[in-house]
Amino acid sequence: MMMIGGRSPMRRMSRALFTFGLVAICAGAARADAVSDFYKGKTVTVIVGYSAGGGYDLYARALARHMGRHIPGQPTLVVNNMPGAGSVAAANYIYGVAAKDGTVFGTFSRGIPMEPLIGTANTRYEADKFTWIGSISNELSICAVAGKSPVKTFDDALSKPFTVAGEASGSDPDTYAKLFRNLFGAKLKLVTGYPGGNDMTLAIERGEVDGRCGWSWGSIKATRPEWISGENKINVLLQLALERSPELPDVPTAYEKAADQRQRDVVKLIVSRQIVARPFAAPPGIAEDRKQALRNAFDATMKDAEFLKEAKAMALEVDPVGGAEVDKLIAELYAAPKDVIEQARVAISGEAATRPSK
Secondary structure: OOOEOOEOHHHHHHHHHHHHHHHHHHHHHHHHHHHHHHHOOOEEEEEEOOOOOOHHHHHHHHHHHHHHHHOOOOOEEEEEEOOOHHHHHHHHHHHHOOOOOOOEEEEOOOOHHHHHHHOOOOOOOOHHHOEEEEEOOOOOEEEEEOOOOOOOOHHHHOOOOEEEEOOOOOOHHHHHHHHHHHHHOOOEEEEEOOOOHHHHHHHHHHOOOOEEEEEEHHHHHHHOOHHHHOOOOOEEEEEEOOOOOOOOOOOOEHHHHOOOHHHHHHHHHHHHHHHHOOEEEEOOOOOHHHHHHHHHHHHHHOOOHHHHHHHHHOOOOOOOEEHHHHHHHHHHHHOOOHHHHHHHHHHOOOOOEEOOOO
């Protein structure tokens, strides 16, 4: 083999590759150290777009108790409730006001990503520019009424008047109530303005309203299990899904009740948000290393034995979706045909009564 300057070309190449690899390892370690140094001793605020006690709040608090261990530097995570406009207020805050350094992220309605596309709320964010961290679950939502209501089935809902609780335009309860009414002809009246899920549940208990749409089946199991198996169990009228859940084999889905393919396309566009049932996002513009640190910490928490034990004890469903998968889903939904988007917008529009102030 020809020698150049006393060394073979192969030996010189091997040494160069070793040096390059060493530099890459050192650079990666430096980035990890920088993230750890940044978060060490800091407090990370987790914004919840609803009042305390509801499903989104329970999921956020469970996450906050464990995720800090998996973020380099192990910061303290503190939950801050920010209800308003069906969590649009929290989404606007996270997107445009919160610090863009990785010390703030939060959760809001699963309908938030779709609101700029098909909703009517005053949004000040672009869904595809959020720093999506992930979703804890891929959930089933339903329309249901209290057991004492004369409305017992989907067909009853088309002929007997009843009331359902809502939060604000863009929230699941309002969106799905309007879908049920406008697309299928349900005789429902939407009473909106409740701060969160727990408030709507209490309204059903007090008899202010008959029921609720866009209601997480997992949240009911976690907060009111007696409403599923008790003597006065709720009447589930409709599954807001593309296929029936094994837990509700006798309840029809919105997809199967659609009259034709165009309606099925509209339903699919609206209910696909269920894939990101408990979403968490940070503001846009976060440094790439901190973004990855938050995503990695979220993914690690979803496998954390202590978190999973607590989630099981609280009856919280854990079926995670990663941040990159959320990015992909949003891109696909925003690529829907314009006529389907317009019909979806019409299907979830319309007036709603406002909850009287106390």
